Amino acid sequence: METGDAIRGPALPYGWYPRDRETMARALEAWTEGAEPIGAKAAICPHAGWTFSGRLAALAIASLGEADTIVVIGGHLAPGSPILCARERAFGTAAGELRADAALLKALDDELVDAGIPRPSPDLETDNSVEVLLPMIAVLRPNAGILWLRSPPRSAAKELGAALGRASIALGKKVACVGSTDLTHYGPAYGFTPAGLGEKAEKWVKGTNDKAFIDALLDMNGDAALALAARKGTACSAGAAAAAIGFALETGATEARLLAYSTSLEIRRDDSFVGYAAVAFL
Numbered sequence: 001m002e003t004g005d006a007i008r009g010p011a012l013p014y015g016w017y018p019r020d021r022e023t024m025a026r027a028l029e030a031w032t033e034g035a036e037p038i039g040a041k042a043a044i045c046p047h048a049g050w051t052f053s054g055r056l057a058a059l060a061i062a063s064l065g066e067a068d069t070i071v072v073i074g075g076h077l078a079p080g081s082p083i084l085c086a087r088e089r090a091f092g093t094a095a096g097e098l099r100a101d102a103a104l105l106k107a108l109d110d111e112l113v114d115a116g117i118p119r120p121s122p123d124l125e126t127d128n129s130v131e132v133l134l135p136m137i138a139v140l141r142p143n144a145g146i147l148w149l150r151s152p153p154r155s156a157a158k159e160l161g162a163a164l165g166r167a168s169i170a171l172g173k174k175v176a177c178v179g180s181t182d183l184t185h186y187g188p189a190y191g192f193t194p195a196g197l198g199e200k201a202e203k204w205v206k207g208t209n210d211k212a213f214i215d216a217l218l219d220m221n222g223d224a225a226l227a228l229a230a231r232k233g234t235a236c237s238a239g240a241a242a243a244a245i246g247f248a249l250e251t252g253a254t255e256a257r258l259l260a261y262s263t264s265l266e267i268r269r270d271d272s273f274v275g276y277a278a279v280a281f282l
Contacts, residue, residue: 007097008088008148011126017050017135021095024139031058032140038257038280039065042177042248044217044241046276047074047129052264053182053276057133059259060178060278061140067176069101069145070137071164073244074129074180075237077152079230083112083160085120086130086148095138101145104175107167108147115159123150129180129237151239153229158222161246168251175251179244181237183210187272192233197271206263209234210275217279218256220245248281255282 018024031054045060046053064070077084085105091098109119130148137144147164151157161177168175184205186192195204213234216224222242229238248256259278264270 006088007090007092008086009092010094010131012128012131015049016128016132017054019094021139024095024135027054028058028136028139031055032062035059035062038063038282040176040280040282041065041251041253042179042244042281044179044181044244044277044279045133046182046278047132047180048182048264048274048276049132052267052274053262056260056262056276056278057136058140060280061133061136063259063280064176066174067141067144068174069104069147070141071147071149071175071177072130072133072137072180073160073177073240074127074150075153075240076127076129077150077239079152079154081152082118083120083152083156084123084150086123091134091146091148093135093138095135096142098134098138098144098146101147103171104145104147104167104173107171108164111163111167112160115163117156117159117163120149123148129240133178133180151243153226153237153239153242155226157226157239157242158246161243162250164243165247165250177244177247179240181235181240183213183235183275183277184233185236185274187270189272202265205273205275210261210277214258214261214277214279217241217245217277218258220249220253220256220281222246245281253281256280257282
């Protein structure tokens with residue numbers, strides 16, 4: 001099944017990201033100033049509102065090497081959910097329209113079927129894990145095609161990434177992949193307070209829980225990332241991270257680099273907060 005005729009427009013309410021290209025471009029220029037182009041094959045980036053994690057997401061996307069198509073893999077799915085894909089022909093953003101890569105999607109479908117994994121189901125939901133990154137790509141990489149995927153947090157995520165890598169190689173296309181996930185969601189608002197509240201909690205999230213997940217990413221260990229998220233609540237969309245690692249390994253990445261780490265506490269002090277990381281695979 002190839003992409004359809006429809007254009008998928010923005011669905012998130014105002015406040016997630018700016019609604020005009022000029023404002024977006026100014027923010028992205030400031031966030032990426034001085035960032036070195038490192039030619040990453042894939043990256044992990046957060047997907048909160050731009051106010052909270054936009055700088056890290058921009059650094060992750062700016063780290064990517066030259067690409068005909070950028071695949072954004074989001075999450076927010078249960079382990080038993082199917083892999084999802086937006087099959088519209090284009091994605092409308094306030095910063096311009098991004099075309100879907102129908103050829104890559106078909107090649108991915110075929111690779112997944114060959115691996116015994118069902119083709120992705122249509123993604124009909126509103127979800128920030130992909131949408132919040134599209135305007136950023138429209139400014140930073142306006143000529144790139146797009147593939148919108150979401151992966152559940154299970155072992156099929158690794159094969160999704162590997163199948164995507166094989167599909168890109170078979171087509172002879174320059175493809176980059178972004179795995180979209182936030183880290184620990186801590187505090188009463190999330191029903192998760194194993195280290196209590198206050199300074200002790202902040203140190204535990206940064207130095208123990210988030211660190212464990214980031215270490216798994218830097219080891220390029222998708223299995224460990226999935227297991228940590230399931231057991232320790234270290235990430236909201238670990239399937240996206242595992243898929244990006246699978247793609248990176250399939251396409252020859254040998255090194256992972258932490259570009260930046262922060263939490264929402266740096267923007268707003270609160271008993272409830274979220275961790276964010278930007279990681280590049282080279």
